[in-house]
Amino acid sequence: MSIPQADELGRELAKLDRDDLERMVRGLLTNGVALSFHGKRTAMEIARRVRPRVTRREAKLHVGPAADQARNLLIEGENLQAMVTLYKYRGEVDLILTDPPYNTGQYFRYNDRWDSDPNDPELGTLVAKEDGSRHTKWIKAMMPRLQVMKLMLKPSGVIAVCIDDNELYHLGMMMDEVFGEENRLGIINWQKAYSPKNDAKTVSKTTEYVLVYAKDKSRSRTGRVDFDRGSIKNLDSDPNGDWIPSDPTARQHRKDTAYAIQSPVTGNLHYPNGEYRFDGLLPEARSHWVNFTKTEAKAYLAEWGSPYVEKDLGDGRGKALVIKGSGVTLENYDPSNDPAVIKAAERALARRNAGNWPSLYFRDDKSRRPGHGRPRLKTYVDRIKEGKVPTTFWDEDQYGAPVDIGSVTWPHAESGHTDLAKRELDEVVGRDHGFDTVKPLRLLKKIIQIWCPDGGLVMDPYAGSGSTGHAVLEMNAEQDAARRFILIEQGAPENGDKYARTLTWKRLRNAVTGERPNNAKAEPLGGGFEYRLLTKTIDAKTVLSMQRNELIDIVLTSHWENQRRSAPNLSVFDNADYQYLIGTDDDGEGYFLIWDNGGPVGSLDLDTYKTVVTEGKRAGVKTPYHVYARYETFQSPNVRFWKIPDRILAHLGLNENDEFNNPEGTE
Incomplete structure (x- = not known):
């Protein structure tokens, strides 16, 4: 960070009274380490000088039934002023999950007028990577916001801040100072990219971080997912230990992950919403596969003894995974007469009798015929959240076609990656959004699952494209839960683009209603939100x-x-x-x-x-x-x-x- 000139240093020192100096020295003597920067005293006091503002309800931008609108908020305005205005929610927030602008010379803006007038609503100018004071400006912007975020949390509340390596150390020191080092819950290292960049000059950066702190560690709780221990099985003498059979589908249609899977035992096609036995009754398109990528599914199926390939069946559901050499079609096909299926069934049943089945298996049907039932996924007990502290490295084993959000049972895919996140956004609002700093829903849902209870309140002061709100809506729909959200976003007003009423609003609206680009439709998640605009001071x-x-x-x-x-x-x-x-x-x-x-x-x-x-x-x-x-x-x-x-x-x-x-x- 930049070092002030002598006259500037003198002016800053002149602002310090005896109490300031005593506090600074005491901090150095007791902690040994302290974060010091030019203008720290001003930054520490800014939040106290911000005035609340009038919030105008924009009825034309409300979405959903009135009761659901009242549960969630999307606020357009500067986030520090918005949080001060939301005084009624102080001490009410269970989880703050946010992704502040990274100080890379592309996204972070700073308003120099904030030092003298923190009520100025403008975001300021873009801080270039060549700006010698860019780290100081970033810290001065973040410090008062972290202070108010702490006020918003319940005594048992938790804050999770996404960050990259540009400001990782500075953010960590600020979090230690505002929340206390003793309240640090963890630093999550998640894999944002699935392959290294060959043009990297030094080390290819494939991971980013989430810093997680409690307001009071003794009162916070790392959530645990309950499950029925009576459902624990080890039907195949799996040497990896006990496991629970789980349904690898979710109630929402997504074409790319609603493909058919051909059974290696029967040759029938299994869609997420049911089995197709070539009787002309194609299962409804209202579910999709979750908890594994298509690449993983293909590998699991091949473990049953026969190679699998992708094939377009003309069903509008994405390419199916079928036995190589099979003549499967949707019409005029009988798997019992297909030589490829007959051979595959022999190998699959032999593999089943040998034990230690692949992770994706086929259960028995109602007549107890081995492997004639629906697909199920083995979820190992020691990977389930109960009894398992979340690890600090969240990775993706394999990446292929777009994958969906993992479940609370922590299967192979833990966090998603940025390519997936952009595809998720593209799917909901189209490809012309121009927003590149989006986080994958899987990452956000994992964090919410751990640190926000059902019925709890999630806040995101840097809402961006609305990923946090979307994650809450999806979790509520999938789990029949009742979490709420408050999102704050100002966007890029200098470009005439206030994300709150364009990208953020559109994503949330489409998630609630199921609307998609080009008049397409998806399964509505339901819920709703109220839209508010910050105006004049009050x-x-x-x-x-x-x-x-x-x-x-x-x-x-x-x-x-x-x-x-x-x-x-x-x-x-x-x-x-x-x-x-x-x-x-x-x-x-x-x-x-x-x-x-x-x-x-x-x-x-x-x-x-x-x-x-x-x-x-x-x-x-x-x-x-x-x-x-x-x-x-x-x-x-x-x-x-x-x-x-x-x-x-x-x-x-x-x-x-x-x-x-x-x-x-x-x-």
Whole structure:
């Protein structure tokens, strides 16, 4: 990093008071190692000076049913300002999973004005690789964001940050300083490329890293996948130990991984969603193979004694894996008369009787005929998450055709790679996205599986193409789970491209609805999300000058409750027939805004209370009724009163004097 000139150094030293110097010296004496950089004091204080902003709900960009919209958020805006605005979620996030811009001279931007005005919403200019202060700028940008990320986490929460070798060491030192070295859970080394680059001048870089820290290691939990121990088997005397038979399919159609597999015993074709016995009833296209690549599947099948080849059957499902020499077709074919199948069956049954079967095997059918059933995958007990600490090197044994996400049982494929990640994005939004820094869904889902429980909340302050949100949606669909997400993205506004409302939004929308490029369709994942835009900074004057729709937005996006310190999911009532009713929470309790038609915020008096009760009963919402108003001249045990602007400011971390009411700042 750059070294400041003498006059700059003098100015920086002049800013340090006795407490600063004492803290710096104490850190050096107690820890022996400290991260020092030009402008550190400013960077450490920036987060305390950022003001919350008005969040405008963009209804035309909401996706999914209203109840699902309220569960997930996609926020367009600068991430530090967004996290400060999301005060209601402080202490509520189970996992922060993020991929900040790498400092490679291509993606990282820095706004010099942040040093004096951290409320400036612009991203700044691209930091060139030749910039002598690029490491300092990257650290100054990351430090306040890490501080606020820590505030967002639950006491048991975990943060996982993706990084490459350009800033690995600096990020590690920052994480040690912000979260504490004692809270480091691990450094995951995942394989991003499946082959070395021959043009590398030194060592070919095929791996990247994920730094994982707990807010409090003693309270965090590395998740474990439960399984039925009664299902443990070793039917084939496998010397590698006990295993569990698993279904290698997932409920979602993807053409390239929905191909047919010809049984080495019967010659019938097995699709992910069923067996085809040449009766004209092709199984529905609503599932696909998971947990192995096509290359791996081909190798597994060959272990049954016969070589396999790829063949286009004209079924629109991708090339099938069939026995070499087989004359298999979809029509006018009888496998019992196929010499290649007859020979393959003899070899396969002999191999089965010998024991120690290949990883992909065929179970018995209902008549207990050996190998006449559906394909199953052997999952070794010592590779299952329960009883197995995640290793720090996640690799891919073989790469061939696009593969799908691994399961919680940790089979051969652990993390995916960047080529796979780009193909996943291409499939959902098309090839013209121009986004190259995407992470594979498999990697993200593994991290979520380990460190975010079902029903938990995942946050990504650098959402990019929306991979984290997509991973949450897929896991919810596959596991019937209920995890939630908050994504924050600003994109590249200097190019007129705010990823949040283009690439990020499109990917998430298509994942939810099943829409694909060129009018294609995939299995919808379901769910939904709400879209919000950060606008102007907020204070008491701003709140009191808001129009009704603006106030509705700020109430719905800021409300939380002291007595249970929770951030309820509020669904809006977009119905002009209601004068005061604006929304409801997960418990069905109603939220009301007293607004004088054409005038300012109104008061809760007897007349307005009667209207509240009438609307509440008509809408079927429960009490207590949460009523926002300027003043309260009538009280009822059925009402919880929230004063405007005081309560709104408090819910954003401000007091009535527009000062932050959390003096501890960033801890």
